[in-house]
Amino acid sequence: MTAETETFLAEAAALLGPRGLTRDADLVTPWLTDWRGRYTGAALALASPASTEEVAGLVKLCARHGVPIVPQGGNSGMSGGATPDASGRAILLSLRRMTAIGPVDADARQVTCEAGVVLQNLHAAAEAAGLRFPLTLGGKGSATIGGLISTNAGGTQVLRHGVMRALVLGIEAVLPDGSVYSALTPLKKDNRGFDLKQLFIGAEGTLGIVTGATVKLVPALADRVVAWVGLPSIHAARALLLHCEANAGNLLEGFEVMPQACLEAVLDYLPDSRNPLAGQHAWHALIELAANADTAASLRERAEALLAEAFERGLAEDAVLSASEAQAEAFWMLRDSVSPAERAKGPAMQHDISVPVAAMADFVATAAPAIEAEFPGTQALGFGHLGDGNIHFHVLAPKGVVHSEWAEGQGKAISARVHDLVTAAQGSISAEHGIGQMKRDELARLGDPVALNLLRQVKKALDPNGLMNPGKLLAQGSPTA
The missing domain is CATH 3.30.43.10 (Uridine Diphospho-n-acetylenolpyruvylglucosamine Reductase, domain 2)
Known part of the structure; x- marks a missing residue:
């Protein structure tokens, strides 16, 4: 040293x-x-x-x-x-020592907190004030607000409330020279040039260190109903989504899908879990309808009518509505356990992708068999947030491979092929988990050259010495004149 x-x-x-x-x-x-x-x-x-x-x-x-x-x-x-x-x-x-949460402003429906606050703790603070922070995900017990901002996280409530970018009202960040950009007080209208806080949302720490944020809160849920629906195909799931959007309106909080193979992996992984439906179905949808105090009284009736019409139109094969909050949580546990269940099965190449919402069913239906045919012995599975066009597209390795060798060999070829298919469908190779170092070279290969050059120019302007999270997001290269 x-x-x-x-x-x-x-x-x-x-x-x-x-x-x-x-x-x-x-x-x-x-x-x-x-x-x-x-x-x-x-x-x-x-x-x-x-x-x-x-x-x-x-x-x-x-x-x-x-x-x-x-x-x-x-x-x-x-x-x-x-x-x-x-x-x-x-x-x-x-930033895990920076855990302060300020007083909740119930009238303005907002709260200011430090970047090290764990998401689950922010949920608790909002709930104590009769409100909620409407972003959640499987890692809520460890994910921090600063990390969620830096990766522009999504989660399971994006359909109704948007990604982190839509929930951040103000931000505080330390710039690469040590100066502090402080814009924690939100304004409904502010036309003093660029919206600078947006630079740090999704920047993955490459432009500065997010140290605090003011975030949006919404009314607490008075009630919710979760439905588990068996479906014959991913296209049927898309048709059911359109039906729910047309008939449930703002009550529709989440719409998640998974194939039968994902459900079976979770049932093996969680020994005390069980299939919500009696039989097997090619696809499953988890639908959450949520109501505030004004609409809670009619929520279950609306949910029952929604499913009844779906059966009449041939959109569903079987379904069950949660009878209690415990059962609703059990349904969500099945969904939230897909990633760890698949990790327990063995190595896989995991892709966090998005395509236009209207094209997602076609993409999953064609991309999965195409990958399996091109790479024999693999199993391609798509699951996740169908409502916002974000599917987690995982390709499980053939049995008996050595994880590191497979990931660096065939695994990389698989990811490149998946990303080619996503790009051809006018989608994104990163929907909510960021680029990091894993997708950095793929972004350089497939990204729009004009957009990449703009990103590099911003990086060079704010961090000329390249000290902020080097090697992440952007591959080495200088902006063109």
């Missing part, structure tokens, strides 16, 4: 104190591998500042010494976006 590095670490320790900086391998090592176990890196130390001021001081220190920064929230990302490289030059910046 060079003398300059030792000087940097000593200054960082003096700035952050013993709780704020550690080089203890037992404490640092668990955070050097991503959630999927695909990427492992090294770091000079783990920094855990307790305030925006400490983040700003550390960033200034890193800028002066030329030390790269890799920001990390709950380390639950899917694209390796919060894992340092193997050089050991970077400092890992954790």
